Amino acid sequence: MERRHNAAAPxxxxxxxxxxxxxxxxxxxxxDGIPSAALAQPPLTTVxxxxxxxxxxxxxxxxxTLDGKTGRR
Structure with a gap:
């Protein structure tokens, strides 16, 4: 479900x-990956x-971090 209209237009x-x-x-x-991005003029790239x-x-x-470990896992 789309939460908002094309906020990029303004x-x-x-x-x-x-x-x-x-x-x-x-x-x-x-x-936000909004479906209406393709309908914008010009079409909006969305992620x-x-x-x-x-x-x-x-x-x-x-x-x-809480366990005292560091780095990415």
């Missing part, structure tokens, strides 16, 4: 008075973060 509009255009001048990337994997890794690192 940023793309705000760049116009500066003479900057997306994608000609710079790229705008969304990090999907695997929150479950990130959370498990963080929990492991915290547990290792």
């Amino acid at each position: 940023h793309q509009i705000a760049l116009q008075p500066l003479g900057l255009r997306v994608p000609q001048s710079l790229a705008v990337i969304d990090i 999907v973060r695997d929150i479950d994997t990130i959370a498990r890794g963080l929990a492991r690192r915290i547990a290792h």
